[in-house]
Structure formats: structure tokens, C-alpha cells
Amino acid sequence: MKTFHNPMHQRHAGRQEMFRGRLVPCHEVPDRLDFVLAELRRRAQGELRVPSLDDTRLEAAITRVHDPAYVRFLAGAWDEWVALDPANAGRDALPSVWPLPARHGFRTDRLPENFAARLGRFSFDSGSPLMAGTWVAARAGAACAIEAAQAVLAGDRAAFALTRPPGHHAGPDYFGGYCFLNNAAIAAQALRDGGHDRVAVLDIDYHHGNGTQTIFYERADVLTVSIHGDPRTEYPFFLGHADETGAGDGTGANLNLPLPRGTGFVDWCKALERALEAVDGFGAQALVVPMGLDTFEGDPISGFRLRSGDYETVGRMLAAAGLPTVLTFEGGYAVAEVGTNAVNLLEGFCRAA
Numbered sequence: 001m002k003t004f005h006n007p008m009h010q011r012h013a014g015r016q017e018m019f020r021g022r023l024v025p026c027h028e029v030p031d032r033l034d035f036v037l038a039e040l041r042r043r044a045q046g047e048l049r050v051p052s053l054d055d056t057r058l059e060a061a062i063t064r065v066h067d068p069a070y071v072r073f074l075a076g077a078w079d080e081w082v083a084l085d086p087a088n089a090g091r092d093a094l095p096s097v098w099p100l101p102a103r104h105g106f107r108t109d110r111l112p113e114n115f116a117a118r119l120g121r122f123s124f125d126s127g128s129p130l131m132a133g134t135w136v137a138a139r140a141g142a143a144c145a146i147e148a149a150q151a152v153l154a155g156d157r158a159a160f161a162l163t164r165p166p167g168h169h170a171g172p173d174y175f176g177g178y179c180f181l182n183n184a185a186i187a188a189q190a191l192r193d194g195g196h197d198r199v200a201v202l203d204i205d206y207h208h209g210n211g212t213q214t215i216f217y218e219r220a221d222v223l224t225v226s227i228h229g230d231p232r233t234e235y236p237f238f239l240g241h242a243d244e245t246g247a248g249d250g251t252g253a254n255l256n257l258p259l260p261r262g263t264g265f266v267d268w269c270k271a272l273e274r275a276l277e278a279v280d281g282f283g284a285q286a287l288v289v290p291m292g293l294d295t296f297e298g299d300p301i302s303g304f305r306l307r308s309g310d311y312e313t314v315g316r317m318l319a320a321a322g323l324p325t326v327l328t329f330e331g332g333y334a335v336a337e338v339g340t341n342a343v344n345l346l347e348g349f350c351r352a353a
Contacts, residue, residue, distance in 0.1 A: 001046040001350055002156060004147045006163035008140040009033050011133025015092050017178075018126035019301075026129065027301055027333045028178040033164045036329065039339030045346060046160070051143035058139065061146050064193070065185045065215050069111070070173040073122050074180060078132050080115045092129035095120045108173070124176040124236070128165075138165055138180040145183035148326045149190035152286065157353050158325040160291075160346060161187065166330045168209035168290040169236060177207065177236055183328045184290040185215045188222055191286045191326070197221065200284035200323075202275050203228070204314065205292020205330045206302035208240030208256065212290065218248040223255070223282040225275045227268065229303055230258040253282070261303035265310045268295065272314070276321055287323040293332030293341045300333055311341045315348025325349070 014026035040046065053061075063071055081093045097120040099106050111118055119130070141163030148159035161183055168184050169177030184201055191199045201216070203209040203226040216222040231240035246254040255278050257271045279287060293311070294302040306314075318325065327346070332338040 001158050001160055001346060002049055002148070002151050003040060003046050003160040003162050004049050004051050004144040005037055006033070006137065006140045006144050007050055008133070008137045009164045012131065012137035012165050013133070014129035014131060017129055018094065028165065029335065030164070031335050032332060032338055033162060033329065035335060035339035036162055036342045039343045043343055043347070045343055046350075049147070051140070051147040053143040053146055058143055058146065061186055061190060062139070062142050062181060064189045065172065065182060066170075067173040070122050073118060074135050074138070074175070077119065077130055078135065081130070084115055089132070092131045093119060094126050094129055095123040096126060098124070122174050124174050128176050128178050128180070134165070134180060141165065141167065141183055142181045142186050145187040145326070145328055146190050148328075149187040149194065152324040152326055153191065153194040156324070158327065158349060161326065161328045163329055167211070167328060168203055168205060168330050169207070169211045171211040171214040174211070177210075179211060182211050182215060184209070184288050185212050187326045187328060188216070188288045191288070192221060196285040198223070198282060198284050199286050199288065200225065200279040200282055201288045201290065202279060202318075203290040203292070204272070204295065205290055206294040206299065206304055207235050207292070207331060208258070209290055210236045210239040213239055213244070213254055216250065217246055217254060218250040220249045220253055223253050223279065223284060225255045225257070225278055227257045227259065227271045227275055230260055233261060234303065259304070262305065264305045265307065268304060268306060269313070269317070272317055276317065279321055279323070284323060287318075287321055287325045289318060289325060289327045290330045291327045291342070291345065292330040293338050293345075296332065296334050296337060296341055298334040298337060302331070302333070308337060308340050308344060311344040312348035315345040315350075316352040319349045319352035
């Protein structure tokens with residue numbers, strides 16, 4: 001399996017995030033990717049590549065799923081932040097004020113001039129610090145996702161986009177949950193544009209892929225399925241309920257499988273079996289897997305109880321779908337174990353494919 005990894009990821013290294021009402025050191029750190037890359041090299045697993053997509057094609061692919069105004073904001077946000085106060089160069093930007101959509105005449109096409117207001121307009125939480133290297137890292141990550149999709153379109157059974165910041169919480173015009181560009185959605189759209197009429201996104205991260213659901217919620221050509229912690233108690237809270245099944249043309253093309261905190265591997269596997277049945281029933285011609293490893297029992301901000309050895313089984317189950325597959329690196333904050341867990345899943349997939 002080819003792995004497209006992001007050499008620019010270390011330029012996104014947040015100092016602090018707002019977590020449960022207080023500022024704490026960031027959970028989403030560069031070591032997450034570095035441990036996976038080291039484990040891939042240690043086991044000589046697959047072929048490692050760095051993406052080389054040209055700027056024009058990359059921008060076109062990103063704006064297939066993200067609003068151009070949002071992309072322009074991300075591209076220039078750091079310069080705006082520093083222009084407010086030169087001292088800002090030494091601290092990350094965190095949102096602090098948000099609109100209430102659909103209330104008091106709020107209009108998405110009316111952007112305030114104030115930078116703090118626009119930072120809030122294009123975000124949904126205060127846990128995703130933006131810094132000097134955020135745009136460069138996120139943009140290079142999107143290139144990883146696109147080239148992984150292109151490898152699959154060219155005939156590879158599977159490819160892995162190993163990048164950070166992660167992506168599945170990023171919506172068409174908002175960031176949050178450590179995510180700025182939705183790598184899984186970008187890959188799914190690239191597969192569609194490459195000729196696959198029906199694509200499925202099967203999200204196995206502990207946290208619901210609210211951004212991916214929003215991007216495809218009214219579309220019939222992309223099935224979105226997510227196995228995640230119950231949003232009644234788990235982040236991101238406001239989406240991910242079982243009764244969210246799509247709207248308009250996309251009615252019936254969204255499946256949420258929320259599970260209670262403390263769920264173990266046996267019950268989690270039953271949900272994965274149901275998810276794979278939905279993918280098969282949809283008639284998907286290709287699969288994208290937002291590959292969260294925060295389902296691990298030792299994850300500091302999550303609540304499922306999968307063990308390291310379980311991820312090989314997960315990989316085998318995903319491979320049994322028999323579909324060309326792009327996997328994107330998402331959550332997983334037990335940093336010392338994330339490399340082992342990720343490569344266990346990839347090896348399980350390759351052995352079963």
C-alpha cells in the first residue's frame with residue numbers, strides 16, 4: 001500500500017487549546033504522525049511517497065468541497081492575525097466569538113471586517129489553534145488525500161494519506177476539532193471526479209465526522225457512515241444522532257451509528273458490520289475511511305475500549321468490502337501507541353486484500 005505523507009505537518013504545532021473550559025497543552029501534536037511514520041519504516045510496510053501536486057490542481061480540488069471564501073480566509077488568516085499586533089507572532093489564534101446561525105437575521109454572505117469575528121464565523125470551537133504554519137500544513141495534507149485517491153483511480157487496491165492536522169471535522173466553510181481541510185471529503189470528491197459514480201465514506205474515528213456529514217448531507221452520490229461516541233455526551237455534540245439520515249437528494253445517504261462511552265470491541269465490531277452492510281447496499285464503487293485511532297482504550301480524550309491487537313481485525317474487515325480504498329489519518333491521541341495501532345490496521349487490510 002502506498003502511503004502519501006505530509007512533510008510540512010510539523011509547521012502546524014499548537015501551543016494550547018481550550019479543552020473542557022480551560023487552556024491545556026494541545027492533544028493534537030506532531031509526534032502523532034511521526035510515530036506512525038517511524039512504525040511504517042520499522043516494519044517496512046508499503047511504499048512511502050511525498051505528494052507533488054501542482055498548485056492549480058490542488059486549489060481546484062480543495063474548492064470542490066470547501067467554500068472559496070473560507071479557503072481564502074484560511075490562506076491569509078495568519079498574516080491578518082499578526083497585522084493586528086506584532087506580538088501575535090508569538091501566540092496562536094483561537095476563536096472566541098461565534099454567530100448563532102438562523103437567528104437574528106444571520107447571513108453567511110455578510111462577513112464582518114473584524115478579524116476576531118471572521119475567525120469565529122469560520123469555526124465552531126475554541127480548541128483548534130491557528131498558527132503560522134497551519135495553512136501550509138493543511139494544504140499539503142489535502143495534496144496527500146488527492147494523490148492517494150489518484151493512486152486508487154490508477155488501479156491500486158488502497159492508499160493511505162498520512163497527514164495532520166486531521167480533517168473530518170472541517171465543514172464546507174468552518175474549521176474545528178483540530179481540522180481545517182476535510183481530507184476524507186476531498187478524497188471522496190476526487191474519486192467521484194475520477195469516474196466512480198457512487199462513493200462511500202466510512203468514518204471509524206471516536207468522534208463523529210460532522211464536517212463530512214455536512215458536506216455531503218444533501219447528495220445522493222456519496223454515502224456517509226460514522227461509528228462514534230454518542231453525541232448526547234461526546235464531542236462534537238450537535239451532530240451525529242441516529243435520526244440524521246440525509247436531506248433532499250441525499251435522503252437515506254447518511255448513517256450514524258452512535259455508541260455509548262465504554263463500548264468494547266465486540267459491540268463496536270457489530271456496528272462496523274452494520275456499516276459495511278450499508279456500504280454494500282449503497283452499491284459503492286470506492287471507499288474512503290477516515291481512520292481515527294482514538295477508539296483505543298488508552299486514548300486520553302475518548303471512551304471506547306479497543307486494544308492494539310484489535311486494529312488488525314478492523315483492517316481485515318474493511319478489506320473484506322472488496323473496494324478500492326483511501327484511508328486518511330484522523331484522531332488518535334495516545335501518542336506512544338498510535339503508530340502501532342495505525343500500522344496494525346494497515347497490515348490487517350493488506351493481508352486480507
